[in-house]
Amino acid sequence: MTETVTRHRTVHSAHPAYRASEQVAAHLQQLLVDLTDLHLTGKQAHWNVVGTNFRDLHLALDEVIDAARDFADDVAERMRAVYVVPDARSATVAHQTSLPQFPATEVDTADTVDLIVSALYGVAATARRIHDDVDAEDPTTADMLHAILESVEKFAWMIDAENRTANASAPAQVVV
Template identity: 30%
Template sequence: MSNANNTQKVAEFTAPGVDNQAAQDTIALLDNRLVALIDLQLTLKHIHWNVVGPNFIGVHEMLDPQVDAVREMTDTIAERIATMGGVPVGTPKSIVDRRTWDEYSIGKGLVTEHLGALNKVYDGINSDHRKAIDKLSELDPVSEDMLTGQLAELEQFQWFVRAHIESSSGELKS
């Protein structure tokens, strides 16, 4: 299946009351978020395995619930894509081919290194979720609401990360 087909509506139906163009546009936005969140859950697990140094155990244990929550978000988005008449694609090569950002570059690293980098990952994920929410407000309020709920949780996860790298004066170490 080519990249172009990954985000195209293929069913002869969509959600009642949604026109075909709005469905296709919604599917494309949701597909982008699906790719981002699959990438995020893998990155979180990578950090979980490779973080070392002071506060290791707190960070190690903080990340697994985030992995689980993000995995649930991807499932919700994939099911919404199918509901809209699209085909959710989550194979490894398709994810790499469709993402528009660089590979997470830290292997084994200190807590501060990983969390500084993870904060930047969350910056991208969360700001792109906001952009998708803005566009979905015109296309599909159900998908908009779904991403809004996810964003609240993702922003809380970023706050957890920032709490580890924030100084007492409110500055973030990167």
């Protein structure tokens, strides 16, 4: 015997104080995609890095992966809070990412450093590019961008230092 349950729906009408515009929605979607790709790129690197200082880089990649995953979740949940539907399906991420593709082979630690730093700066570039538009419309969401930028740029600096030579390699120091 099958029972049919009929649910009577009433019209639900929420009156949020703020709803994201199409522009902010698109900006947050791009950041979500790039953060999701950073997480996946980090895992690919984590599994396939080999060479000098392997263990340290392997562990540093774990930190990047965890942060990227957490930030992606924060962005997606913020999107829902401002009435935007996030899309981080694999096909969407593959199609919309602005990050460079990581190799499908083993990668030397020095090359992995350069590739991961490039991906980190790619996420930072996206966050910086969208910041002013987001801030003009929703300073609360812009605060999330600040936290993401602070963390991602710190990871980039710390990991990039692995390949640098003191006082002899870029980035040049800013003198004030």
